Amino acid sequence: MNSLNSLNSLTVCAPDPGDAPTVSVPVDLLRLGESPRQGQLDDSYCRVLAAAGDALPPVVVHSRTMRIVDGHHRVRAAVLGGRREITATMFEGTADEAFVLAVRLNTVQGRGLLLSRSDRTAAAARLVASHPHWSNRMIASLTGLSAGTIGRIRGQLHSEVGAAGVRVGKDGRARPIDGSSGRMKAYELLMTDPTASIRDIAQRVGVSPSTVHDVRKRVQAGEEPVPRRRCSQAAEAVEPERVVPARPRPEPERDVPADPAAIIETLTRDPSLRYNSIGRRLIRWLDGCRRGVAECPDIADRIPSHNIDPVATLAREYAYAWLDFATALEDRTRADV
Numbered sequence: 001m002n003s004l005n006s007l008n009s010l011t012v013c014a015p016d017p018g019d020a021p022t023v024s025v026p027v028d029l030l031r032l033g034e035s036p037r038q039g040q041l042d043d044s045y046c047r048v049l050a051a052a053g054d055a056l057p058p059v060v061v062h063s064r065t066m067r068i069v070d071g072h073h074r075v076r077a078a079v080l081g082g083r084r085e086i087t088a089t090m091f092e093g094t095a096d097e098a099f100v101l102a103v104r105l106n107t108v109q110g111r112g113l114l115l116s117r118s119d120r121t122a123a124a125a126r127l128v129a130s131h132p133h134w135s136n137r138m139i140a141s142l143t144g145l146s147a148g149t150i151g152r153i154r155g156q157l158h159s160e161v162g163a164a165g166v167r168v169g170k171d172g173r174a175r176p177i178d179g180s181s182g183r184m185k186a187y188e189l190l191m192t193d194p195t196a197s198i199r200d201i202a203q204r205v206g207v208s209p210s211t212v213h214d215v216r217k218r219v220q221a222g223e224e225p226v227p228r229r230r231c232s233q234a235a236e237a238v239e240p241e242r243v244v245p246a247r248p249r250p251e252p253e254r255d256v257p258a259d260p261a262a263i264i265e266t267l268t269r270d271p272s273l274r275y276n277s278i279g280r281r282l283i284r285w286l287d288g289c290r291r292g293v294a295e296c297p298d299i300a301d302r303i304p305s306h307n308i309d310p311v312a313t314l315a316r317e318y319a320y321a322w323l324d325f326a327t328a329l330e331d332r333t334r335a336d337v
Helices: 042-050 071-081 094-106 117-130 137-143 148-158 179-192 198-205 208-218 231-238 259-270 279-295 296-300 305-336
Strands: 023-026 058-064 068-070 085-091 166-168 174-176
Touching: 023 208, 058 094, 068 071, 068 094, 071 085, 071 305, 085 094, 094 117, 117 137, 117 148, 137 148, 179 198, 179 208, 198 208, 231 305, 259 279
Parallel strands: 058 085
Antiparallel strands: 023 085, 058 068, 166 174
């Protein structure tokens, strides 16, 4: 049976089902999978998909369990349309890997109905619990949330980290959560074996050569091998807080940047938008905004210096208007759940 490659346990780079061979699967053999969506299926959206017929991407099915990984709405649409079979790509991997793929396809790669922010937040909590060794940035890149948001979720769940005390980053490299102990071991070796090379000490301690180099430089300068902020939480607590000047309006935390072109392409393929005037108008409007934003770097370099402040103020006000628009949409999504 044709299959997708399973996900590597140290990466969130899911394979693209669009590049995999497809098979025809009887609809009555499929079982509901663990979807990252919290709410029920949108029946009106399913009816729109049913009217589109075969002009839909294949669903993704877990080969060992025949559970739907991606495409619950499309399967429901096939049932409504009286179809007995549906085109699918088969995925071979664990249940956790299937969930990671489902999140990625409906967030980063923009297949089907995109996950709402509440769905992505719930998915992030699941990933923090199932993959505690993944870094905040790694989970953020998968869910489309910010690393700070993932950090708060991690704190709320009090998830335990791996036994080795490391987290795996987006690049697949494992890094210690607290490097203080490694720095102290490197310091001890530098004192007891001053002829040892930096690379040799790094390998013996399990830290990077740059860390050993920094420890040696700090010691030569008469400083402690561990930066003061890492010495202890108590020492950190007594330090006076830095006063941050108040802003006229709080800045929103930026999520992981999305790909506007990919999202617009997904919206363009959505039958509920492409087959009515309001939907086509929305797509043209959003695409026009995307093109305008793409020109910002070139225009910014050519604005006369005496016009920079008013243009920046206007741009910021437009940004706030877009933020209000996005918040209104997310509030509407939460109200519908």
